[in-house]
Amino acid sequence: MKLHSPEFAADPHRAYDDLRRRYGPVAPIELADGIPATLILGYREALRILADPEHFPADPRSWQHTIPESCPVMPIMEWGPAEPGDRGRSPYRAAYLAAMADIDQYRLRGTVESAAMPLINSFCGAGQADLLADYARPLTLRVLDDLIGLPPQLGAEAGAALLDLIEATDTDASSRADHRFRAVLAELVTARRRCPARDVTSTLIGHAAAFDDAEIVEQLAKLYVMGAEPTWNLIVNALVLMADDAGFHDDLLAGSLQLRDAIDKVLFADPPLANACPRYPQQPQVIGNSWLPVNQPVLISITACNNDPAVSGDHTGNRSHLAWGIGAHTCPAQPIASIIAREALDQLLDALPDIKLAIPLPELPWRPSTFHRAPLTVPVTFPPSPPLGLRS
Numbered sequence: 120m121k122l123h124s125p126e127f128a129a130d131p132h133r134a135y136d137d138l139r140r141r142y143g144p145v146a147p148i149e150l151a152d153g154i155p156a157t158l159i160l161g162y163r164e165a166l167r168i169l170a171d172p173e174h175f176p177a178d179p180r181s182w183q184h185t186i187p188e189s190c191p192v193m194p195i196m197e198w199g200p201a202e203p204g205d206r207g208r209s210p211y212r213a214a215y216l217a218a219m220a221d222i223d224q225y226r227l228r229g230t231v232e233s234a235a236m237p238l239i240n241s242f243c244g245a246g247q248a249d250l251l252a253d254y255a256r257p258l259t260l261r262v263l264d265d266l267i268g269l270p271p272q273l274g275a276e277a278g279a280a281l282l283d284l285i286e287a288t289d290t291d292a293s294s295r296a297d298h299r300f301r302a303v304l305a306e307l308v309t310a311r312r313r314c315p316a317r318d319v320t321s322t323l324i325g326h327a328a329a330f331d332d333a334e335i336v337e338q339l340a341k342l343y344v345m346g347a348e349p350t351w352n353l354i355v356n357a358l359v360l361m362a363d364d365a366g367f368h369d370d371l372l373a374g375s376l377q378l379r380d381a382i383d384k385v386l387f388a389d390p391p392l393a394n395a396c397p398r399y400p401q402q403p404q405v406i407g408n409s410w411l412p413v414n415q416p417v418l419i420s421i422t423a424c425n426n427d428p429a430v431s432g433d434h435t436g437n438r439s440h441l442a443w444g445i446g447a448h449t450c451p452a453q454p455i456a457s458i459i460a461r462e463a464l465d466q467l468l469d470a471l472p473d474i475k476l477a478i479p480l481p482e483l484p485w486r487p488s489t490f491h492r493a494p495l496t497v498p499v500t501f502p503p504s505p506p507l508g509l510r511s
Contacts, residue, residue, distance in 0.1 A: 157415065179416070231262055258459075259350045307339070312332075381464075397418050399417070483496075
């Protein structure tokens with residue numbers, strides 16, 4: 120099974136079911152052409168792996184030396200200075216946690232609202248929009264810019280470089296975009312050393328570990344990349360589910376389904392990181408009656424595990440999904456990403472409650488990706504309405 124194929128992107132749930140019928144909870148896949156790996160489809164098997172960094176470390180260095188540098192999954196899977204080392208320990212995690220804890224969540228909600236209003240006003244009178252390009256993506260980037268401390272010009276440059284990095288089709292284009300992206304972050308670090316502010320960059324600069332500029336740029340790059348695409352995809356995946364499920368839509372608007380529960384439903388059904396948490400066993404291991412080869416990636420299918428028939432049930436009010444990871448590798452930005460997604464959806468649905476997909480759901484295009492569940496576009500229609508602030 121090739122997870123990066125258009126056929127897989129068109130209907131991943133059917134593909135997971137096919138793999139489960141053929142192989143059980145552990146299935147062979149290709150991460151990219153000619154790059155073998157193992158996909159974990161069973162919820163209990165995933166918990167065992169994620170809770171055992173001794174036998175399933177997250178350090179990819181022994182594996183990546185055997186893979187061509189041009190391999191398209193390398194930018195996501197390769198080891199970097201801000202990655203955890205042996206047995207999951209990272210000198211940077213305390214800094215991540217301190218930076219997240221220093222964020223004023225009340226102010227963050229106001230930042231999302233301030234970013235949402237002009238975006239909604241830019242299309243609400245037209246009766247149509249692409250909620251990825253016109254709303255979720257620019258909103259997420261503007262909020263991240265504010266959190267990290269990027270002024271508007273540098274934020275625009277960072278966002279453009281990130282989009283070029285995501286859309287790069289060859290290693291040269293990816294390298295150029297990555298260089299531009301890190302150059303912007305380096306300029307920000309230099310500015311914040313001269314003039315600290317209340318932002319994530321200044322928190323990292325002032326951390327007791329006394330990171331140098333290169334280390335801070337590496338941490339900011341990881342936070343920005345991992346905070347951007349999954350967050351905007353969480354927003355649009357929720358909107359797609361709402362458009363497809365009339366009961367979900369009506370319960371959400373009526374208030375019988377809270378936004379937090381709605382987002383958790385998305386994180387169960389179609390999480391933005393569908394396959395993640397790679398692990399690299401250093402000795403042969405047995406999981407689900409299958410041998411896992413040494414130093415070959417073991418990828419957790421968050422989507423398949425969340426929907427494992429062996430543990431299926433009512434997900435309402437249930438946050439046992441694996442979308443944020445577990446244990447030592449739980450996403451430190453979970454509360455921040457959740458607030459951004461909730462507030463973004465709340466602002467949009469309050470302004471435009473009657474959003475409908477402009478095309479049939481089966482025709483919605485999805486980006487082929489081993490890791491992300493990401494629509495290429497989310498065209499919608501709705502009754503035109505006057506701009507926010509001008510409504511009676």
